Every structure is written in C-alpha cells, then in structure tokens.
Amino acid sequence: MSINEATISTNFGLLPEPEGRTRSFLTSAAVNLTILALVLYIGMMAKRVIEQHRFQQTELIFPTTPPPQPKVKVPPPPKLLDLPKPQQVKLEAPKLNLPKPEPKPVIKPVEMEAKVKALQQKAAKAQGDTKAAINARVAEVSKQYQQWVERAKSMVA
Numbered sequence: 557m558s559i560n561e562a563t564i565s566t567n568f569g570l571l572p573e574p575e576g577r578t579r580s581f582l583t584s585a586a587v588n589l590t591i592l593a594l595v596l597y598i599g600m601m602a603k604r605v606i607e608q609h610r611f612q613q614t615e616l617i618f619p620t621t622p623p624p625q626p627k628v629k630v631p632p633p634p635k636l637l638d639l640p641k642p643q644q645v646k647l648e649a650p651k652l653n654l655p656k657p658e659p660k661p662v663i664k665p666v667e668m669e670a671k672v673k674a675l676q677q678k679a680a681k682a683q684g685d686t687k688a689a690i691n692a693r694v695a696e697v698s699k700q701y702q703q704w705v706e707r708a709k710s711m712v713a
Contacts (some may be wrong), residue, residue, distance in 0.1 A: 668701045 672694055678692040 585653075668697070672697055672701075 675690055675694045675697065679687050679694065682690055
C-alpha cells in the first residue's frame with residue numbers, strides 16, 4: 557500500500573469529508589447582518605429619545621443671619637467618694653550570702669625544706685636529662701619559697 561492512496565482522510569477523524577457549504581454560509585451571514593442592522597437602527601432611535609429629556613434647575617437661597625445657638629445646661633460633675641490611700645510598699649534590697657574565700661594553705665618552712673630534700677635525693681639517683689630537669693625544678697621551688705618568705709615578711713610589717 558502506498559501513502560498517496562485515497563483511503564486516508566484529510567481530517568483524520570470519524571466525520572465525513574466536508575462538502576460545499578457556501579449556501580449555508582451565505583444564509584447565516586445575511587441573517588447576522590440583518591440583526592446587526594436592526595440593533596444599530598434601534599440604538600440610533602433610542603439616542604434621540606434620551607436627548608429630548610430636560611432637567612429643571614432650582615436656585616438655593618441661604619439665610620442672611622445664622623440661627624441662634626441652642627442653650628445646653630451642663631450638669632455638675634458627680635462627687636467622688638474619699639477613698640483610702642494605698643499603703644506605701646517599701647522594697648528592701650535582698651541580702652546576699654557570699655561564700656567566704658578560703659585562705660590559701662600556708663606552707664610551712666619545714667614542708668618546703670622537705671620537698672626540696674626529696675627532689676635533691678631524686679636528682680642524686682637520676683642520670684642525664686632527668687637529673688637536669690629535677691635540678692631545674694629544685695631551683696624553681698626554692699625561688700618560690702624565697703618569694704613566699706618575702707611576701708610573708710611584708711604582710712607582717
């Protein structure tokens with residue numbers, strides 16, 4: 557079968573092929589134009605009726621003197637009862653209970669000397685880098701002890 561055969565319809569649908577519809581087209585066009593002409597004619601005629609309507613004008617006259625002010629009697633204000641005065645509230649500052657700072661433990665000279673002696677005994681047993689590190693620690697502890705003694709003397713004086 558070739559593609560150009562007459563069996564394939566041009567609208568690809570189930571409806572029959574279109575036929576000449578010029579008569580129905582011309583009839584509907586004539587009816588529509590007649591309706592349009594009637595609407596335009598009625599519109600033109602109605603416009604003339606609306607233009608014939610006239611309005612009446614009325615002049616307003618204002619009075620020359622203003623009307624008198626109405627007298628209004630104002631009632632006196634109601635009497636207020638004597639209310640008791642509210643009590644004054646005094647606020648007190650809250651009491652803070654701060655913990656007392658703990659005194660630093662006082663190092664006794666005997667304990668410091670014992671510490672230095674123990675480090676010196678370790679240094680005597682150690683060798684090399686360990687011995688040098690322990691000797692540095694002994695020097696540091698003795699320096700701290702000397703500073704402590706000086707502070708204690710300055711506090712006493």
